[in-house]
Amino acid sequence: MALQQVVEQTVAGLGYDLVEIERSAGGLLRVTIDLPWIAPTSDGVPGAPEPFVTVEDCEKVTRQLQFALEVDGADYKRLEVSSPGIDRPLRHEQDFERFVGEVIDVTLKAPMGAAAGGQVAANRKKFRGTLERAEAGGWQIVWSEAPEPKPGQKISKKRAPAPLHALGFALDELREARLAPIVDFKGRRPKTPAGSVEQAPEGLSDIGDTEVSD
Template sequence: MSWQQVVEQTVVGLGYDLVDLERSAGGLLRVTIDWPWDATQAQERFITVEDCERVTRQLQYVLEVEAVDYRRLEVGSPGIDRPLRHARDYERFVGETVDVTLRAPIGAAGAGAVAPGRKKFRGVLRRGEAPGAWQLELVEDAPAKPAAKSSRRPAEPAAVQVLGFTLDEVREARLAPIVDFKGRRPRGAAGNA
């Protein structure tokens, strides 16, 4: 059994999901964990320091028994810019703002108003119509000037563009690191930005 399989089996055995696994040349072994997603959950659970300590202790024992060579072990949570790696991650975060980088730039044909040659996009993740298809609702806003006064009339909504893609076309995807200092809102609530 490879060291990656040993780590995954240990993390899953403790009741967590293995989000990411990284090994650097300097001997650092970085393990990122999260709670398994359950669509029926009323509220999302978050990884705590105690969860990381629990996984660290267990991994130290297992890696020693398996004679895995490493110098330092770090166990942490995925954070606000959590990577999306599997189809279940995309299912979990439908309706959230994500950053997607495609493997190849989009072509000029069929791209709509999106500039050809572009590979990086930010938008709201949606399910596509076909199985395995995904969509990203791109909203192109004109940036507001920092000291500009707002008009009393509400601004016209920006045009929404939709980018369709499959997971095979994605090089990297992660949750957009959007911080709201007004307090945590329930998922799917209006004003997610």
């Protein structure tokens, strides 16, 4: 069975969502998990605050994955299971529904300057903006080219707001989409706290001890 399939089935079987799988130099297999998202009710009322992935969650998934990967004969030296960071990837339709209103970074497969009404360079592929649902269906990001004000800078109320630009896209036009790694020191809550569990597979304990990091 393919490694991707083994990991997906194991993570889903424990009640978590698989966010990302990465293989790095040195035999590191990094698996990012999240708790399933509960969409708002039909009347738009949000549910309870989103729970966070804990170190205990990562430990549970690590133990089960080690067993599943050993049975499958997967080739790796270290396994790290963690929660998503502030630059969480967006891959599925549900991810975009979940993070409407957040600032995201998108990289297109092909330039879409013309599709943006000539507002951007014709060969531009990378954009940062607020994720919104497009009126015609699909998704769009909205942004302003105005520079961010410097800390303590006063902005005149008479100053005309900078024009907004919008770029519509379909998911199959994206090479990559991630939450923008923006830290708001005024209290913007993180989607998930940092945390990970890293272990070597059975029989490779000399590679390193179990590591739990915040």
